[in-house]
Amino acid sequence: MSELPLRAQLAAVLGKGAASLSRATGRGDGSVIGGKIALKVEPDLLAQLSRGRRLALVSATNGKTTTTRLIASALRELGPVATNEHGANMPTGHITALANSPDAREAVLEVDEKYLPQVLEATKAAVVVLMNLSRDQMDRASEINLLAKKWREALGRSQAHVVANADDPLVAWAGMGAHYATWVSAGQRWKEDSWCCPECGGHLKRDPDPHWECPECGMRRPEATWSVDNDADSVVDPAEQRWPLRLNLPGDANRANAAIAMATAAAYGIQPAQSLPRLQEIRSVAGRYTSVVTDGVEVRLLLAKNPAGWLESFAVLDPPRVPVILSVNAQIPDGKDTSWLWDVDYTVLRGRRVFVMGERRTDLALRLETDDVPFELADRVSDVVAKVKAESPDATKIDVIANYTAFQQIRADYGRVQ
Numbered sequence: 001m002s003e004l005p006l007r008a009q010l011a012a013v014l015g016k017g018a019a020s021l022s023r024a025t026g027r028g029d030g031s032v033i034g035g036k037i038a039l040k041v042e043p044d045l046l047a048q049l050s051r052g053r054r055l056a057l058v059s060a061t062n063g064k065t066t067t068t069r070l071i072a073s074a075l076r077e078l079g080p081v082a083t084n085e086h087g088a089n090m091p092t093g094h095i096t097a098l099a100n101s102p103d104a105r106e107a108v109l110e111v112d113e114k115y116l117p118q119v120l121e122a123t124k125a126a127v128v129v130l131m132n133l134s135r136d137q138m139d140r141a142s143e144i145n146l147l148a149k150k151w152r153e154a155l156g157r158s159q160a161h162v163v164a165n166a167d168d169p170l171v172a173w174a175g176m177g178a179h180y181a182t183w184v185s186a187g188q189r190w191k192e193d194s195w196c197c198p199e200c201g202g203h204l205k206r207d208p209d210p211h212w213e214c215p216e217c218g219m220r221r222p223e224a225t226w227s228v229d230n231d232a233d234s235v236v237d238p239a240e241q242r243w244p245l246r247l248n249l250p251g252d253a254n255r256a257n258a259a260i261a262m263a264t265a266a267a268y269g270i271q272p273a274q275s276l277p278r279l280q281e282i283r284s285v286a287g288r289y290t291s292v293v294t295d296g297v298e299v300r301l302l303l304a305k306n307p308a309g310w311l312e313s314f315a316v317l318d319p320p321r322v323p324v325i326l327s328v329n330a331q332i333p334d335g336k337d338t339s340w341l342w343d344v345d346y347t348v349l350r351g352r353r354v355f356v357m358g359e360r361r362t363d364l365a366l367r368l369e370t371d372d373v374p375f376e377l378a379d380r381v382s383d384v385v386a387k388v389k390a391e392s393p394d395a396t397k398i399d400v401i402a403n404y405t406a407f408q409q410i411r412a413d414y415g416r417v418q
């Protein structure tokens with residue numbers, strides 16, 4: 001911090017003050033407001049705060065917050081790490097994260113997909129980690145193609161080492177723009193946004209999974225040196241050594257996140273024997289995957305913001321006898337348009353007791369009806385717990401899948417559980 005010009009130091013201090021104030025007044029964790037004030041004072045602050053540090057930027061449609069957390073944990077092998085662990089993933093949040101850890105030489109920043117090019121340019125990050133790209137909120141396929149193009153061009157202008165998922169064609173194509181790359185076969189469950197070649201628009205040949213190639217221009221999946229084996233719950237490293245994962249986070253999506261984190265750590269010289277135990281310690285990330293026990297029922301919270309996220313969440317649901325609550329809002333952070341609900345296949349929920357909640361529960365209800373999935377309307381998680389408990393006294397679990405603000409409301413009901 002002491003190497004920063006006076007004006008930047010002042011901006012960082014002001015930003016920290018505002019963040020503390022925001023936290024103290026209960027208006028959130030303060031990451032955004034703190035950064036906003038700092039940016040007004042010193043627009044170049046992000047670049048200045050990045051100087052003399054080694055940064056990794058993490059971006060994707062899904063899994064950014066979790067993967068950032070995993071990588072930051074692994075890199076603590078090297079010393080203190082600056083990171084935006086509360087998920088404030090735009091430049092204001094980055095400024096706050098860096099200003100709060102002036103002495104950390106390492107930094108791991110979650111970056112909103114749209115901001116990646118400008119944050120990469122400002123920070124001159126050494127490492128860029130890319131996992132997946134799919135439609136989100138209002139975005140549609142054409143927009144994410146454009147996003148991938150901007151990533152590719154930004155990587156081409158930088159010297160960053162990219163660690164990327166070879167199995168996601170859009171991500172791989174973007175990553176091919178980098179001068180240095182580590183490819184991870186991390187899998188891709190949601191394929192609806194990547195049937196076309198990002199290079200020429202040709203129809204991709206995607207068989208056998210996870211292989212893909214374009215018969216028109218010849219672009220193909222890069223050879224991966226790391227891979228996830230979901231069936232065996234393990235990761236295979238470049239020396240073909242197999243590492244049983246045994247994570248405390250559920251599902252294939254988190255196995256993918258962990259494989260990417262291990263490959264990233266290895267790029268820093270931290271081998272799986274050191275990084276994996278640190279990943280295994282993590283049980284929840286900003287309330288995601290956390291469980292609250294209420295009236296003897298374990299309520300597990302899953303955040304899913306878009307079709308790909310819902311698909312991953314369905315895959316980690318408990319056995320069908322466990323009821324599930326689906327909660328959907330359509331506030332600004334969620335996207336006002338709920339038409340994405342129609343992109344998800346709900347038929348896997350048949351045979352399970354389903355409750356629908358949230359401000360847009362009628363949109364969801366209509367969608368479930370179309371898929372012949374019986375459902376019940378609910379107002380609050382506690383009402384569902386009481387109802388389930390009254391009807392089946394031996395019930396022990398309920399899963400909750402909610403989109404962003406719906407998730408935060410439920411989390412707030414339980415005291416902002418971590």
Ligand SMILES: [Zn+2]
Pocket residue numbers: 197198199200201202214215216217218219
């Ligand atoms: Zn092609």
